[in-house]
Structures are given as C-alpha cells and as structure tokens.
Amino acid sequence: MSMEITNNYSDYGKGYTNTAKEGNVTTSTVELKTPTGGTKSEQIKTGYSNVNDYSKYLQGKYSYMNSGTTSMQGVPTTVSVSGAFLKKCMNDPEKAKYLEENLAALPDCASYAVSHAQGTLTSISYEIDANGNITGISSGTNDPDGKIARENAERRAKEKKAAEEKAAERRKEKKAEEEKAAERRAERKERMEGTFTVSATGTDVKSITQNIVAAVSGTSSPTGGSFDIKA
Numbered sequence: 001m002s003m004e005i006t007n008n009y010s011d012y013g014k015g016y017t018n019t020a021k022e023g024n025v026t027t028s029t030v031e032l033k034t035p036t037g038g039t040k041s042e043q044i045k046t047g048y049s050n051v052n053d054y055s056k057y058l059q060g061k062y063s064y065m066n067s068g069t070t071s072m073q074g075v076p077t078t079v080s081v082s083g084a085f086l087k088k089c090m091n092d093p094e095k096a097k098y099l100e101e102n103l104a105a106l107p108d109c110a111s112y113a114v115s116h117a118q119g120t121l122t123s124i125s126y127e128i129d130a131n132g133n134i135t136g137i138s139s140g141t142n143d144p145d146g147k148i149a150r151e152n153a154e155r156r157a158k159e160k161k162a163a164e165e166k167a168a169e170r171r172k173e174k175k176a177e178e179e180k181a182a183e184r185r186a187e188r189k190e191r192m193e194g195t196f197t198v199s200a201t202g203t204d205v206k207s208i209t210q211n212i213v214a215a216v217s218g219t220s221s222p223t224g225g226s227f228d229i230k231a
Contacts (some may be wrong), residue, residue: 024049028093032101035108042104047049051083054090074108077124079106084130091100095132102134113138 021027026047031039048054055066064070064079071077081099089095106126114121119142127135200211 048090073114081128
C-alpha cells in the first residue's frame with residue numbers, strides 16, 4: 001500500500017526576537033510550531049551566500065535532510081529538499097522558518113505514521129519542491145508475517161488442483177464419448193456388411209429388372225425366361 005500527502009507552503013508570520021549577525025549570517029530566535037500543537041523556541045540562521053553552506057548548516061541540525069535513506073522509527077526514510085527552495089530560504093527568514101519548522105517536525109511525524117498506520121510501513125519519504133510544497137509518501141504491507149500470502153498461495157493451489165481435476169474429468173468423459181462413437185461406427189459397419197446395391201440401365205423395364213435380379217443372384221441374364229407385366 002502507499003499513501004501520498006501534499007502540503008502547500010503558506011505565509012508565515014515573522015515573530016523573530018534576539019537577532020544577531022556574524023558576517024552576513026543572521027541568527028534569529030523564533031517560535032516554531034510543533035506537531036503536538038505547541039511551540040518551541042529555536043534559533044535559525046539566514047543570510048548565507050551560497051546553497052552549499054546553507055545546506056551544511058541545516059544538515060548539522062537535521063542530519064536526515066538530503067542525506068539519502070536514513071531510518072526513523074526503524075523505517076527506511078528519505079527527506080529531500082529542492083536546491084531551488086533552499087536558495088529561496090537561505091536569505092528569507094520567513095521561508096527559512098517554514099522550512100526548519102517542518103524539518104524539525106519530521107521525526108515526530110514519522111513516529112505518528114508508524115504507530116497509527118494500518119499494517120507495517122516499509123518506507124517513508126518527504127519531498128519539498130522548489131515552491132515549498134511538501135509531498136509525503138509511505139509504503140507498507142498489511143501482511144508483515146506472510147500469513148495472508150501463505151493463505152492466498154494455499155487457496156490458489158487448491159483452485160489449481162480443482163481445475164486440473166475438472167480438466168482430467170472432462171478428458172475422461174471425452175475419451176469415453178469417443179470410444180462410444182467408435183463402437184457405434186463399428187456396429188453400423190457390421191450391419192452394413194452383406195448389403196448391396198446394383199443398377200441396370202436400358203429402355204425396357206422388363207429387361208432392366210431381369211438384369212438386376214441376375215446380378216443379385218449371381219447368375220447370367222436369362223435368355224429365354226420371361227415374365228408378364230400387367231397393367
């Protein structure tokens with residue numbers, strides 16, 4: 001089974017306090033929403049000159065971001081953030097807050113998914129595209145111990161055996177029918193043995209009849225014999 005959920009980036013209020021700068025990088029203390037409905041204070045950094053440095057900063061806090069497949073709650077998990085969106089966030093405190101708020105929430109979200117999903121999850125992935133839209137995908141199985149698969153295999157085996165037995169019975173019936181048909185043909189042949197058909201052609205029905213009788217009797221056509229044909 002698989003499930004995909006998409007969330008769109010929306011406007012985030014500022015609410016920044018205690019900002020500090022180190023070179024071009026600004027550190028701000030902000031309130032991030034948590035999955036439980038509360039908030040927590042968190043320091044976020046913006047003002048990076050390139051995406052690579054910004055990514056290193058984020059991976060220092062969220063090691064699972066853009067690092068391939070990791071594990072959350074024992075489930076293989078991937079978290080991918082578009083480089084284009086990172087570029088938008090690195091100098092935009094509002095977008096940066098949105099990004100970090102969601103990155104920080106991922107472990108709790110994965111825990112919730114594992115504990116509430118029907119069946120057993122086999123993979124989880126979150127993707128944040130160039131516009132900040134988040135797509136979550138989970139895959140899993142309702143048959144982690146293979147019980148359903150075994151039952152289905154047994155059912156299919158029984159159905160196959162029944163079909164084979166039915167086919168064998170049909171072949172047996174067909175063979176019996178063929179044997180009966182052969183017996184009927186032999187009987188007809190026996191009945192036909194000793195029968196005959198003869199013919200004669202001419203313009204005199206009397207002589208034609210005599211020739212037919214002679215042929216049936218195995219004698220020569222009579223030379224002097226005759227019979228009367230009466231009207």
